[in-house]
Amino acid sequence: MEDMKRFYSLFPWPEDLEGVGRERYGRALRYFRDVVKHPFFSRGSFKVLDLMGGVGIGGVALCKVLKEAGKEVKLTILDLREEALSKAKTFAQEELGEAPELIVGDAFLAHELVERADVVLIYGLTMPHFDPWRVSLLLNSVREVVRPEGAVLIHHLDHIYWEIYLHPSGDVYPFFFDDDLTLSLFRRYDMKSGSIRRVVVSPRTGDEVEYGVYEWNISLMAALIWTFFEDVEYFPILPDKSAGIIMGVRPRGAWRVEDLKLPALLEG
Amino acid sequence: MISLEGSELDSLYSLLPWYGDPYTPQGRERYERALKEFSELKAHPFIEELPEEPRILDVLSGEGIGGVALSKSLGRRVRLYLMDLRERALEVARRFSREELGDEAEVLVHDAIRVHEVLRDLDLVLMYGLSTPHFDPWRAILLLASISESLKDDGVFLVEETDRRYWVFYMTGYKDVMSEFRGDEPTLSMHKGYDFRRGTFKRVHFSLLRGEMAEFEVYFWGVAEFMSLMWLFFEEVDMRPVDYKRFILLARHPRRRIRPADLKLPSMLR
Numbered sequence: 001m002e003d004m005k006r007f008y009s010l011f012p013w014p015e016d017l018e019g020v021g022r023e024r025y026g027r028a029l030r031y032f033r034d035v036v037k038h039p040f041f042s043r044g045s046f047k048v049l050d051l052m053g054g055v056g057i058g059g060v061a062l063c064k065v066l067k068e069a070g071k072e073v074k075l076t077i078l079d080l081r082e083e084a085l086s087k088a089k090t091f092a093q094e095e096l097g098e099a100p101e102l103i104v105g106d107a108f109l110a111h112e113l114v115e116r117a118d119v120v121l122i123y124g125l126t127m128p129h130f131d132p133w134r135v136s137l138l139l140n141s142v143r144e145v146v147r148p149e150g151a152v153l154i155h156h157l158d159h160i161y162w163e164i165y166l167h168p169s170g171d172v173y174p175f176f177f178d179d180d181l182t183l184s185l186f187r188r189y190d191m192k193s194g195s196i197r198r199v200v201v202s203p204r205t206g207d208e209v210e211y212g213v214y215e216w217n218i219s220l221m222a223a224l225i226w227t228f229f230e231d232v233e234y235f236p237i238l239p240d241k242s243a244g245i246i247m248g249v250r251p252r253g254a255w256r257v258e259d260l261k262l263p264a265l266l267e268g
Numbered sequence: 269m270i271s272l273e274g275s276e277l278d279s280l281y282s283l284l285p286w287y288g289d290p291y292t293p294q295g296r297e298r299y300e301r302a303l304k305e306f307s308e309l310k311a312h313p314f315i316e317e318l319p320e321e322p323r324i325l326d327v328l329s330g331e332g333i334g335g336v337a338l339s340k341s342l343g344r345r346v347r348l349y350l351m352d353l354r355e356r357a358l359e360v361a362r363r364f365s366r367e368e369l370g371d372e373a374e375v376l377v378h379d380a381i382r383v384h385e386v387l388r389d390l391d392l393v394l395m396y397g398l399s400t401p402h403f404d405p406w407r408a409i410l411l412l413a414s415i416s417e418s419l420k421d422d423g424v425f426l427v428e429e430t431d432r433r434y435w436v437f438y439m440t441g442y443k444d445v446m447s448e449f450r451g452d453e454p455t456l457s458m459h460k461g462y463d464f465r466r467g468t469f470k471r472v473h474f475s476l477l478r479g480e481m482a483e484f485e486v487y488f489w490g491v492a493e494f495m496s497l498m499w500l501f502f503e504e505v506d507m508r509p510v511d512y513k514r515f516i517l518l519a520r521h522p523r524r525r526i527r528p529a530d531l532k533l534p535s536m537l538r
Contacts, residue, residue, distance in 0.1 A: 132496040158464055164437045189434050194492030219467025223405035227500050227526055232534040241464045254525045263505050
């Protein structure tokens with residue numbers, strides 16, 4: 001498993017809840033106002049799990065929109081980073097009027113760590129952290145958490161369209177954050193996982209961490225969700241439909257968590 | 269989902285630089301290469317542990333190069349089925365199997381995503397000829413569910429595959445327009461569109477000599493993508509390189525957690 005704490009200490013992902021973070025929250029509210037028009041959201045109450053929720057932008061936005069629609073909500077946020085969860089607690093109290101349940105833990109063990117939920121949300125374009133093998137493991141854990149008539153929602157971008165077709169450059173990406181520069185450098189392609197191994201480097205401090213990034217499209221993610229959920233729906237959030245929220249409904253009952261163990265060929 | 273009729277596939281394959289006919293020099297070369305590759309694969313436990321007289325199906329078989337080569341290289345009596353949507357290709361396959369194996373293979377004009385409707389209790393299903401781009405991920409799942417259903421409990425699925433994400437996306441770069449030669453015949457392959465829901469690139473192939481063109485959709489599979497899907501349908505997966513670009517992906521023991529009847533067209537594709 002990647003060292004995500006170290007990765008996020010170098011990678012400039014906005015986690016403030018004022019400037020860029022507030023804009024992200026505003027966008028999330030807009031997206032979810034469209035999503036909750038789906039008949040799935042016609043029931044009266046929802047237990048929501050925001051998986052890898054960070055500072056809680058996605059989970060708080062979804063719950064806020066559900067509350068606006070007159071629903072009862074209960075929010076749980078799970079993340080590896082205690083510091084992010086501490087911000088999430090304050091943020092949820094401000095926006096929803098009550099503190100969420102917070103769980104420090106690994107999303108792949110969600111089935112062991114949390115009670116069953118009506119909705120599991122993965123928000124923040126998180127999936128490139130995981131290759132198709134690991135996403136299958138993750139979805140199998142999520143499937144176990146989701147109640148029989150529940151759903152998973154995944155905020156997702158078509159990276160093949162954006163990064164392979166529209167802007168195929170990509171050996172070095174510069175990122176600017178608080179006037180600091182961070183570089184992400186191509187290292188190699190890992191065929192067994194389908195991931196690109198990249199190194200993120202701070203030229204100022206010399207700190208670096210290697211990470212894998214898998215360039216997902218919408219289709220493969222949605223089809224994988226279909227192997228664990230009976231139906232799949234898509235809510236585009238960009239006019240060209242290259243990003244959106246994928247919803248899998250009704251977990252398939254035949255799977256067991258213990259069915260899937262990474263095959264030996266991925267070792268070494 | 270990607271779906272072409274047999275006549276559309278005939279038209280497409282008449283334009284692509286692809287040599288399926290074993291009675292052409294290039295097709296014969298492919299056949300001989302396949303014989304060598306399967307001879308080397310024979311020692312793999314998934315193949316070695318097949319029953320004495322296995323029932324083998326070659327899906328998307330075209331003119332039968334893969335299925336015939338595998339059967340011949342096993343060196344034992346095989347009950348061979350060849351399945352494709354192209355009747356003309358299967359006529360060639362029938363003759364080729366008779367000449368190479370002594371026994372004529374049974375040919376079936378049928379869609380590979382519905383194998384289980386016509387064949388069961390197979391020992392091995394083969395998909396040879398780098399055929400995965402015909403399937404978007406949705407249809408690949410239908411294919412895997414159907415093949416799992418048609419195999420015995422210890423059945424084996426073999427797929428010839430290459431990593432298009434690496435070779436096309438990362439090494440060459442996706443090209444809007446590119447020239448390709450079918451022998452000496454110049455052709456153009458052109459980008460026409462991209463379908464987000466299916467992940468497919470729509471392209472048009474145009475012969476500059478004949479003025480003919482065919483439109484098709486292609487999904488650029490990497491090895492990891494297709495093999496990880498196979499893993500959702502089979503308990504054991506493995507892979508063997510056959511040259512610097514190609515692999516044989518192997519899977520055994522269908523899980524049958526997802527069965528063909530479970531897969532209703534999702535709302536997203538309606």
